[in-house]
Amino acid sequence: MKITFGELALPKSGTVVVGVLEDGVLTPAAAALDTATDGALRRAIAASRFTGKKDELLAILAPAKLPLKRILLAGLGKASAIDAAQMQGLGGAIVANLNSAGETEAAVQLDAIEGAIDPGDGAANLAFGARLRSYRFDRYRTTEKPEKKPTLAKLAILSPGAAAAKRAYARLDKVADGIVFTRDLVSEPANVIYPETLAEQAKSLAALGVTVEVLDEKKMAKLGMGALLGVGQGSARPPRLVVMQWKGNPKSKEAPLAFCGKGVTFDTGGISIKPAAGMEDMKWDMGGAGVVMGLMKALAGRKAKVNAVGLVGLVENMPGANAQRPGDIVKSMSGQTIEVLNTDAEGRLVLADVLWYCQDRFKPRFMIDLATLTGAIIVALGTDYAGLFSNDEPLTQKLVAAGKAVGEKLWQMPLGDSYDRQIDSDAADVKNIGGGREGGSITAAQFIQRFVNKVPWAHLDIAGVTWSKKDSATVPKGATAFGVRLLDRFVADNYES
Ligand code: BES
Ligand code: MN
Ligand code: ZN
Secondary structure, three states, X not given: OEEEEEOOOOOOXXXXXXXXXXXXXXXXXXXXXXXXXXXXXXXXXXXXXXXXXXXXXXXXXXXXXXXXXXXXXXXXEOHHHOOHHHHHHHHHHHHHHHHHHOOOEEEEEOOOOOOOOOHHHHHHHHHHHHHHHOOOOOOXXXXXXXXXXXXXXXEEEEXXXXXXHHHHHHHHHHHHHHHHHHHHHHHOOOOOOOHHHHHHHHHHHHHHOOEEEEEOHHHHHHHOOHHHHHHHOOOOOOOEEEEEEEEOOOOOOOOOEEEEEEEEEEEOOOOXXXXXXXXXXXXXXXXXXXXXXXXXXXXXXXXXXXEEEEEEEEEEEOOOOOOOOOOEEEEOOOOOEEEEOOOOOOHHHHHHHHHHHHHHHHOOOEEEEEEOOOHHHHHHHXXXXXXXXXXXXXXXXXXXXXXXXXXXXXXEOOOOHHHHHOOOOOOOOEEOOOOOOOOHHHHHHHHHHOOOOOOOEEEEEOOOOOEEOOOEOOEOOEEOOOOHHHHHHHHHHHOOO
């Protein structure tokens, strides 16, 4: 789908989209169209349940005297509440509606509305939402019938100050590039994306100015990363650790921001094997790593004035003759020994070494890790919120605020000594599961915290939000890339100079 920006004008083909405010108040563009059609818009509204509430859409066929196919009325609700998020959602809804109608081209007329978002910003955000909703992972569908494919090929967004809209979109488009990158990586099956190929994908970021290093097994063994290596040892695919550095503020003497991701390219559970039903979902157990890679792409793409590092631990968790066994004791890079009581609690083992290495090497300002870590966080929060665990209140507040602003919501979860005691081991320094199933996402976070020194740290358990079973405004079902928008915003609002 090609997105363009232009000044307000009546389009000559396809669908025109115009806004209607609450209680059926026509925007100037809608009023002009109503006059040109002898009142067709008002009659259509009167004959339907459409009242101009936010998120309502009403399609009407264009009267014969117009060169258009149809007119799509978009409910805008209260003028004073029209913000960036609403415009993104509207862009997504327009794309979904017109694709199911079989439309190939459309133009949206956006007026300046008193009290609402500036039309240039509104246009840019509408475009962003439209692009995000039009995402589709269809690389492997070779026999899909043309009538099942999306049709919308051109979307023009017309507003006063189109040049400003185009400038505002240029930045959002780079964030969308990051999101699309993440969605593609997370959607790919595990026979295509495994540690080596995921590391290759990371190398593509070098074209944007990101420095990318890939550590192989030998290097990791030398560094003493027994926890990460233990997880990977049952797989024929060797593990990798990727370090990405973006130096967008080269003059700054401050320590970099650090983002770390769990990259389990497939999680069978290992010897503590998972049941067959639903195991295919574990191709997206590299979601945290995917988000870190997409974030680096967004930051570099829009040349963010910030220094950030992204580290991802890439392994495949398989059973096999060489797999680690329940009860094995491994030594992590930190020196702490870990009793592996359940080989399916592998993400925390990977992060233990990645986080240690990250703080050891970069002495970052803070570390944020993302991981599809526990089924328990889905039990606790469902699929609307990701769990947030942190040792630092200011960091927590900044993350929660960024999440609210972009619609990727975080819910703070507790940490504490009584949870921590549950992972004391009789045989080693720590064990990789708690006493029972209760508070499973918390004991997992406690485990990770044992590998965090005195640095502000936040852990995002994204198991419930990484993959969606249903379409929503700007996120089609499938890989969501939850976290890219959030962290891009978090960086932009707090750390760019
Ligand atoms: N990758 C899973 C967690 C997960 C489950 C992510 C469902 C997405 C959807 C993780 O490695 C895992 O297996 N966790 C176990 C931990 C348990 C063995 C302590 C779990 O949540 O059951
Ligand atoms: Mn697991
Ligand atoms: Zn896992």
